[in-house]
């Protein structure tokens with residue numbers, strides 16, 4: 001493999017129902033930082049049917065170029081045609097780096113594509129940066145490598161992984177981990193239309209019907225204030241106290257995995273390594289011990305307020321403000337005080 005041929009930072013611009021997914025805009029934000037360090041440009045790969053109208057949004061969020069693969073075969077996401085599309089783009093345009101969202105689609109597509117083009121993939125990265133890396137047999141470290149950091153061994157350690165001998169260097173990133181850039185209204189990207197040809201065949205999955213799941217739960221990743229409860233809240237019924245606090249603050253309730261495991265709240269509300277990554281303005285951690293797998297999902301919050309009866313609970317290590325005491329007594333008083341302020 002001639003590594004010199006591979007240039008540029010590419011992102012997979014996920015769209016569903018012809019709407020750009022927020023993860024694509026977050027990846028563009030990170031891709032811009034990486035491209036600035038490498039002195040290169042950012043390309044979004046947009047795959048779908050009738051999707052050309054989405055190009056400008058990608059340009060506004062930082063894409064210098066957009067490669068559009070537009071074909072009726074790509075109307076709904078299916079593993080085979082999308083893998084063919086993205087792998088063909090890689091073979092044709094040879095990116096140095098390719099970022100994919102760790103969404104349900106990206107988790108299916110990314111590994112398949114990496115296998116197709118015979119490169120490595122680091123999943124669920126929390127940090128991506130450009131740096132030097134000394135591979136086995138190298139006398140000097142190589143410059144300009146993508147260093148991909150992610151939790152390993154069940155979150156008990158952090159590993160930084162490089163892909164020195166193959167291209168593209170591929171990483172997936174979970175939604176909410178990277179930050180979008182401020183959009184530049186009216187920005188334009190160079191548009192490259194590319195179609196590797198699709199021949200429907202009986203290996204393709206045939207979609208007979210799409211049934212959308214309707215959920216009552218809210219999107220905790222969009223909330224500015226999260227009132228998060230852990231096992232220390234004691235029961236599903238006691239979460240009513242957190243509901244009251246969240247309502248008084250105009251916030252949303254979320255929770256730790258212990259709460260989901262106990263069946264007190266649905267998985268959609270779980271924060272952490274196997275839940276969602278959140279970065280609200282204010283995060284209340286109530287009766288949450290602060291296990292590393294929980295903290296991984298909320299430590300980027302602007303202000304963290306912990307309430308815990310154990311003064312040695314690890315959550316206080318990441319909290320900006322801490323209250324030591326019984327949450328079941330403190331939370332109602334806090335709610336009353338906030339309501340009195342708002343009146």
Ligand SMILES: Cc1cc2nc3c(=O)[nH]c(=O)nc-3n(C[C@H](O)[C@H](O)[C@H](O)COP(=O)(O)OP(=O)(O)OC[C@H]3O[C@@H](n4cnc5c(N)ncnc54)[C@H](O)[C@@H]3O)c2cc1C
Nearest residue numbers: 230231232256257258272273274275287289293294309327
């Ligand atoms: C691979 C893997 C992935 C994981 N992913 C996640 C994840 O995504 N999210 C996640 O949250 N966890 C995750 N976990 C689990 C994690 O390790 C912890 O077990 C979990 O976060 C603990 O939840 P908790 O803090 O609610 O409960 P506990 O650890 O039991 O803590 C309860 C806390 O409440 C306090 N408390 C008790 N009563 C009161 C009271 N009346 N008032 C005030 N404080 C009180 C206690 O002092 C204690 O600190 C994962 C684990 C593994 C191995």
